[in-house]
Amino acid sequence: DQQVKQNSPSLSVQEGRISILNCDYTNSMFDYFLWYKKYPAEGPTFLISISSIKDKNEDGRFTVFLNKSAKHLSLHIVPSQPGDSAVYFCAATLTGTASKLTFGTGTRLQVTL
């Protein structure tokens, strides 16, 4: 049972435009959500996170939106840059467990010139 889903395996966006990556979850107990970025042959690196008590968190070009009623979150990248080309993973957890993250299957973003 896939508790965190990223239904778009790939996305192509022109440089300078907005990239929107989506993520859905099924477990209503999750209360903390994260986005990770992964380049080939490297481990995932933390990008941005959001607690369930918020509906938006912004860090520079990156904004994460959370819609708890829909169990949906999205990552917006504005403006998109070629260096943003990577695989993006959505992850969720229950705070206080101090342990596991549940990841989605990832979305490959390609930013074209």
Next chain:
Amino acid sequence: GAGVSQSPRYKVAKRGQDVALRCDPISGHVSLFWYQQALGQGPEFLTYFQNEAQLDKSGLPSDRFFAERPEGSVSTLKIQRTQQEDSAVYLCASSTPREGYAGYTFGSGTRLTVV
């Protein structure tokens, strides 16, 4: 070191062979995690250590998988009698509680191929 170091980077094992994968976490990081990433999938949790104590091993897929962290630093993930479905990238991550998930640093992983 500056980051989480994993070795070997690549391992090819014959089916039935035992393998050992090593993780050197960031110095001082109390928490250590192992994840398994199959091709085309996201990382899946295997096990979690706080110092030398293994607090959660609920993700280990079978009793062929065993992890240890005897001195609270380096960790080893051992897979006995490897099978083809064990082929995956094995990721290690470490963190400190005060940094939370933002300080969750992954290594580059060990790619295991069972032939």
